[in-house]
Amino acid sequence: MAALRKGKTEKEKEKDKDKELEKRTTLNARKGSLPEEPTTKDLMKELLKIQAEIKTIQNNQEAQTKASKSETEAMKKDMKDMKEELQSLQSLVKEEMTTVKNxxxxxxxxxxxxxxxxxxxxxxxxxxxxxxKSFEELIDKVQSQQEMMEIREKETQLRFRNVIEEEEDNIREVIVDMIAQLTKKKRTDAETEVDRVFRIQTTHSRKFKTPKDIIVQLTKKNTRDEILREHSKSPLQYKGNRIVILKQIPISVLERRRNYNFLTDELKRRNLRFKWEKREGLVTTWNENKYWLTSEAKARAFWDKYLKKKNENKQGYEEEGRGKCTPHHNDYADSVTKRLNLLEEEDNEKGRKRPREISPGNYTFQKETTKIDIDHLDKKSDNDDKKN
Structure with a gap:
């Protein structure tokens, strides 16, 4: 039994040795810096080192936390400032939006x-x-009435030209003698038919240095017509000068008649008779038919249908109505164009405005006068124009 107790003790001792070895190995594994058999002093040093490391770690952590706290506070402050700026901007935008809306x-x-x-x-x-427009219509009406009154007034007037001026001459007696000579009436009867006699200065007398024209106001239109008729048969002579007797026509009517020169010149050249209307237009005869050409468009349509050249040859062309036409059409058109250009220059010098004349060979109509049937330009179709 004693031997067994000794054996056990030996075994226990071996076990205790093994445990100590394991402890040492574990200590060496945990703390390689420690000696194999550390003392308490070494352990205390190690503990102090560990405590110092822990303190430094804690200090570092505290510094980091302080820095993070300061950063968070700065960020909070920046966020607050940004919020304030955003609020101010929002208020400004709202104000601007309200002003814009207003x-x-x-x-x-x-x-x-x-x-x-x-x-x-x-x-x-x-x-x-x-x-x-109403005023213009009224003005046109008044002008037409005034023009008709002027026409009626001048229906009994005559213009005597080339009557020599003498000192202390009695132009009334001279005119009465001329009228008595033309109409073959007694001097007393002729004197009763003369209302007023006076001289006027005209551009013709200034330009050609002729005596001033004499305006004779008669009492009857028949007397005027009789004087013109007898004068055309036997022109008057006064002191060796041939006397020219002219009708008195308003200037506005004369200006409108100039627009018909392209037609009247051709009618005269063909020996075709025509008669002027009172205000505008003329009456002519073609192939025993009368045509009332009371507007420029109708006159151009008449020209285009009857008087415009149709068959061109070297010898000219023959007439279609009566008589013979020897001049070439192109030459006549050129002469008309020259005449129109001269009239335009004269109008520009005097400051007058009228529609530009266009040569018969090359003209255009306005919209309302593009289509005109010349066969309807007779007396019946122009009753309305004559009434106006």
Missing amino acids: DVGKLKQDNIDLIKDNTTIKNHQEMVRKKV
Whole structure:
């Protein structure tokens, strides 16, 4: 039994040795810096080192936390400032939006007011246009009436030209003697038919240095017609000068008659008779038919159908109505064009305005006169024009 106890003790001792070895190995594994058999002093040093490391780690952590806290506080402050700026910007944007809305509202109201003003102005313009149109119609009516009155007044007037001026001459007695000589009436009867006699200065007398024209106001139109008829048969002579007797026609009528020169020249060249209407136009005969050409368009249509050259050859062309026409059509057209150019230059010098004349060989119509049937230019179709 004693031997067994000794054996056990040996075994226990071996076990204790093994345990110590394991402890040492574990200590060496955990702390390689420790000696194999550390002392308490070494352990205390190690513990102090560990405590110092822990303190440094804690200090570092505290510094990091402080730095993070300061950074977070700075970020919070920046965020706060940004919020304030955003709020101020929002307030400014709101104010600007309100001002813009107000401006837009004002602009809309101004636009509405402008539209209303524009409509009122348009209505006013329309009223003014209508009034102007009515005034123009009234003016045209008054002018036509005035022109007719002037025409009626001048129906009993005559113009005597080339009557020599003498000092202290009695032009009334001279004119009465001429009228008595032409009409073969007594001097007393001729004197009763003369109302007024006076001289006037004209461009013709200034240009050609001739005596002033004499205007004779008669009491009857028949007397005027009789004087013109007898004078055409046997022209008067006064002190060696041939006397020219002319009708008195208003200037406006003469200006309109110039637009028919292209036709009247051709009618004269063909020895065709024509008669002027009182206000505008003329009457002519073609192939024993009368035509009332009371507008320039009708005159040009008549020219285009009857007087325009149709068959061109070297010897000219023969007439279609009566008589013979020897001049070449192109030469005549050139002469008409030259005449029209001279008239235009004269109008420009005197400041007058009229529609530009166009040569017969190359002319155009207005919209309302492009289509004209010349066969309807007779007396029946022109009754309305004569009434006007």
